[in-house]
Structures are given as structure tokens and as C-alpha cells.
Amino acid sequence: MNLDVSLFERLVRNGLPFAQLTCQHRMKPRIADLIRPHIYKTLTDNNNVKNYKEIAGVEKSVFFISHEEKEEMVDKSK
Numbered sequence: 001m002n003l004d005v006s007l008f009e010r011l012v013r014n015g016l017p018f019a020q021l022t023c024q025h026r027m028k029p030r031i032a033d034l035i036r037p038h039i040y041k042t043l044t045d046n047n048n049v050k051n052y053k054e055i056a057g058v059e060k061s062v063f064f065i066s067h068e069e070k071e072e073m074v075d076k077s078k
Contacts, residue, residue: 021040021043023045024045024049025048027049032049034062
């Protein structure tokens with residue numbers, strides 16, 4: 001069923017018209033840098049994101065947390 005292929009990729013592969021983001025307006029540039037080389041090679045940052053303040057009490061804008069706890073399954077159908 002090719003569940004590992006995104007809807008966007010299916011559009012492109014089948015020659016259908018598509019639009020791709022060229023300028024982002026929400027992420028700090030440091031966060032956008034994580035996806036730029038892999039997904040959006042030509043993605044630029046709007047000037048407003050360059051002026052975002054740092055979050056008080058947080059040392060870095062990007063960090064990863066390693067944990068051993070399994071996620072809880074939630075059944076929202078009930």
C-alpha cells in the first residue's frame with residue numbers, strides 16, 4: 001500500500017500540480033535548519049522569525065530528551 005509515501009510525494013510522482021513552501025514565517029531559523037538540508041533545500045526565513053526572543057528558563061531553542069518510558073495508548077473513539 002506504500003504507506004511510507006506521503007500524499008505530497010504521491011502528487012509529485014503522478015505529475016499533478018503542487019505548491020511547495022518557499023518562505024517560512026513561524027520557526028526560529030535554528031529549528032528550520034533541521035529540515036532545510038533534507039526536505040526544503042531552498043527554504044528561506046521571513047525577517048519576523050529572526051527577531052523571536054529566547055524562551056525564559058530554557059537554555060537552547062532545540063533539544064532532545066531521551067527516555068525509556070513507553071507512551072500511553074489513548075482510545076479517543078469512546
